Amino acid sequence: MKDQWSSLKASLQKAGKSLKNGRSNSSDPNRPEGSSASKVVDSLKEVGLMNLLRSVGGKLFLIFFISILFFVLTVGLTSYNISKGVIQKKVADASEGTIMQAGQKLDLLYATYEDLSMQILLDEDLKKLLADMDTVNKNSYDFLQLRQKLGDKLNVYSYSNKTLKSIYLFKASGEPVASAGSAMNKESLAQEDWFKKIVEGNGKATWLESRAKGYSDSLGNAGTASFGLGRVLKNTTTNAVQSVLLLEINLEAVGKELSQISMGEGGKTVIVTPDMNYIYNQDVAALGKPSDFGVTKEAFTEDKGNLQNSSRDMQLVYFKSAKTNWLLIGAMPVAELVKDAGVIFGMTWLMAFVAMIIAVVIGYFIVRMIGRPVVQLRNLMKEGEQGNLKVRMTVTSQDEIGQLGQSFNQMMEKITTLVQQTNHSAQEVLQTAGSLSDASKKTATSAKEIAVATEEIASGASSLAVESERGNELTHNIGMQMKSVVDANIVMGSAASEVQASSKQGIEYMSELIGKTNATEAMTRSMVEKVDNLKESTRSIRKILDVLSNMTKQTNILSLNATIEAARAGAAGKGFMVVADEIRKLADQSRQSIAIVGQITETIQKEIDETVNVLSQAYPIFQEQIESVKEADSIFKQVDSQMGEFIERLSEVTESISELEASQMVLSDAMSNVSAVAEESSATSQEVASLSSEQMSISSGLVKLSDSLEDLSNSLKEQLSKFQV
Template sequence: MKLFLIFLVSILFFVLTVGFTSYSISKGIIQEKVADASEQTIIQAGQKLDIMYTVYEDLSMQILLDEDMKKMLLDMDSVNKGSYDFLQLRQKLGDKLNVFSYSNKTIKAVHLFRPTGEPLSSAGGSTSKETFAQEDWFKKIEENNGRAVWLDTKTGGFVDTSSGSYVATFALGRVLKNTSTNSTQAILLMEINLDTIGKELADIQMGDGGQTLILSPDMKVTYAEDRATIGNPTTIDVTPELLADEQRSTMNLKKDLQLVYYKSAKTGWFLLGAMPIAELVKDAKAISNVTWIMAGIATIIAIAIGIIIVRMIGRPIIMLRNLMKEGEQGNLTVRMQVSSQDEIGQLGQSFNQMMEKITLLVQQTNQSAQEVLETATELSDVSKKTATSAKEIAVATEEIAGGASSLAMESERGNELTHSIGMQMKAVVNSNVVMGTAATDVQKSSEQGILYMSELIQKTNATEAMTRNMVEKVDNLKESTRSIRKILEVLSNVSKQTNILSLNATIEAARAGAAGKGFMVVADEIRKLADQSRQSIAIVGQITETIQKEIDETVKALSNAYPIFQEQILSVKEADLIFKEVQNHMGGFIGQLSEVTESISQLDASQLVLNDAMANVSAVAEESSATSQEVASLSSEQLNISSGLVRLSDKLEQLSNSLHDSLSKFDV
């Protein structure tokens, strides 16, 4: 099957490779030749269109240089727009434009506009719009400042015609200037029937499904047989970058169209021919069909070769494989019947010789295995007895080594505990010393606190006496304030009487007439003094009343503070008693600390002796443990050797039995 697949795949590979390589090369050559021929056609058509564009540019130049046209435009600027002379000039201007329009039948209309966008005159059509200044094409003509401007096709024309008919046109625009002043006189717009281009491109054939069209630099359709696409972006997936190559032949982005193009030197438009690649290479499809037919024939031949190989090689090999499977099952009596002397026959003879030698080898091996089995049985018995003795010795040795190790561990542990106790004893001694020092400091601080509390008691007593005196003085001040208020009441009455007297004196002076005028002045002054005295008394009364309120508040505050001072004195005295008790207790505590420190020092000396004794015990225990472990290690090693010997004996016995069982499967 592998040989058959190799023949089949190899033949199909080479047949398909040669066939499709030929198809690919043929398709490329046909595509290249057709593209070259179409490229020349497009170039010739583009050159013809450039000649046509040149004719229109020359005609616009004639209009620009015509002296009568210049004079009429100049006169129209100086004549009133609503006058009869203006109408006459406009009619003459229209007649002049008709002459140029009739000179070329492909021109649909010629229009003149003022620089402001207002229509001046037209030949071949008219418009009802008042101005075209906002149109994109009008701005484009102005921007080129006198150079010829080609405008993309509009399906309804550039201006509204009087008849209402809409014809697809492309246009040429130019600014008409006064040569003497270089000022703009008018804007010329020449509309050309799109059918003019159609007639020039009618003879170009791009094959079935192909098309010829003119694209603007922004890839919008300027001319196409399908007028509905004019003015819209092209449906052919092409970009300006693809048309920037000098080869003038390329493919679209989808690689399904062959494109040939020519860029006009006059308009900048692209004359583009698009041909479906599938249509170009349809003649090369015969090579692909022949390739598939040859592949089918090659498949049939490969199948025939495979059948022959199966009969010549496959059957003998299958027979040999079956015999080998029987030998695998233990039947060493199988032999292959050889009828040929080729490689298959030689293979059968070699198989027969191999089976004979294997049969002889199995017989010899069976005898040897029987002898080995008997020897292994005797060796296994001896090894088991030796292993039992070694195991008992090892157990006893391990028990001795375990006891010695336990003793060494306990000694080491006792040594560590003794050392730890010594360290803790030292820490306790140090702590006792620190506690003694701290207790002495506390006792000193207690004595100093007692002194401070005595001084605080004295000062508190003095503060209490001063507070008591302050309360008494404030009470006296309160009584003095009451006396002042009584005096103010008396003064107020005096002021009222003085005011009444001054009023009576004023009345008497008025009765006396001129003789009492001097007395009247004195009475007025007395009345003023009485008013001032009354006002001053009132102010003093207010101040006195305020002082009275503050004194009352002071008395109230002192009355509230006095019990607090009493409680403070009691607390200070209690604190003094506490300090004295602390001093007494600290004296006894310091004495006890001294006794404890002395006992701990004696205990520390005893612990040092114990530490030396535990160190000696630990050393002896470690030496005994090391000796016991060495003996146990030797016993364990002997036990391992005995166990290994038993395992090897058992393994040898198992191998002997296994070999005997394996050999018993063969039929010899």
């Protein structure tokens, strides 16, 4: 819009300079008619093809296209990243609870083995048999009977727990004493690391790492995978070491507890030592080897928690056993956790494509509604700049562009009327100048004849009187024509004043439009602030939901603990177990309700974000509208200033015509004097000679004045000839 108004201002300035200085680039009479219009069309076509992006419609189209596409992609990709993180966190939290429950069950299993070892440790019959064996020769029959009795005793304990693979008793020196399960083929195990570890435990329960072939391999037998629990049995009286106890436990006992835990496709559940060596792994060959999670042991500082490995492609949840100090770890591929979030990613690009199509459609309609009328108005102004005052804009809308087109048409109507009136006045001035020039030349010829033929003064006096009468009539006619020129000049001034008044009215309209646009901008800014406040409220609701969700998890854990304690209490805890089940059900219902409320809150949050995006898109458009209106207001003020200058030029022309009228009155007086001289010429020849000289000088001045008036009339006609009306 700024380019079109600049073109209009340049055209008015050019027309004003041409009227003032008498110069015109279109005054060539040999130029073919219509060539300026064709050049304008060609130049407009060239500019439209080369500078499409510089047009108002092109800029609005690009702004809508880029803005919509940018915000859709930003919101979609942000939603994808946020949802991926939320899903990953929720799954990690749920998996952490599952691992914790499994770890607690394993601790109960470990406690069972520790209780069994303590039971063996406190068995008085077993202690007596061990004491008797120390007093009997090991090659005697009594030693064999005592050893058989120890074996039978150990078998009783072995049969009481089906997960036990073997039970072994060794002397402090490492020599096997008795066993239940696998046989013993080695004479001494004192150099075995696990045996030393049990002895160093000094009576405490010592948990031994898993072995792929079990601890029977140390005794000379090949077996299945197992882990162990060892204790030192001491004489309660002397506190001396009587024997070393080893419980060999099938690894399948742990596998059964962990078989129901699913970490998803590509995930696994393992048990590792504090040094990150495998205790339990579905791959038996990996037992006792370092773990391959890519996480150091320093990362497991808490008793439970979740973390990611160094490459961040695995999500780990863990629980540290209070009995064995082993880590139960659940490993899940991150890609598997967030694969459902890929739907959001795909929908983001789909919505971006749809938004791109919508942006193209919206941009097309904006170009049609705004760009095309502005380009049409610019083309019409270009033609007006070239002098074609017949151009008019077809107005179909009542908005600001339609009002601008109406103002353009009114301005062209007033300029056309002004040029027509000026052209008519110029024609009359030209005719008057021609008549005055002819009369002046005739008067000069008569004066020469009077000077040459003084002797014919008497006879020529009557002819001179006749000619002077004709000159007097001509001067009277010139006076009448001058009055017509003055009246036409007054009409031109009135028309210019009307154009200036219309320009001032346009300035007032633009001021009102600026005020209304500023009020609309303030309302939009207030709406954005209120939506932001609503967004903060939804965030507070989400925080409260997180607290309620944590309370539900704690209630579920408490109900589980209550169930375990009720199971331990037996028949006396059945009623408490029912209450614990009801509490767990209530916790599950609360969790589901909180999840539903969380989804509703997420939906409200999303709609609020979309509202904020729409208002953020509208706000820059209001800013651009204010700038455009301000530019239009400044242009109206420039037009008002130019019309003021034009009125000043008309005032100068009026003063020049007034001076010409004064000269005409002088000429009229001179012609009256000539008449009087002609009547008195018969009185004396001396007076005739003197009067003829004076008449000749006056006629010469009149000829020059007529020529000057004719040149001025031709110049004005040439300036007005470039306007097509």
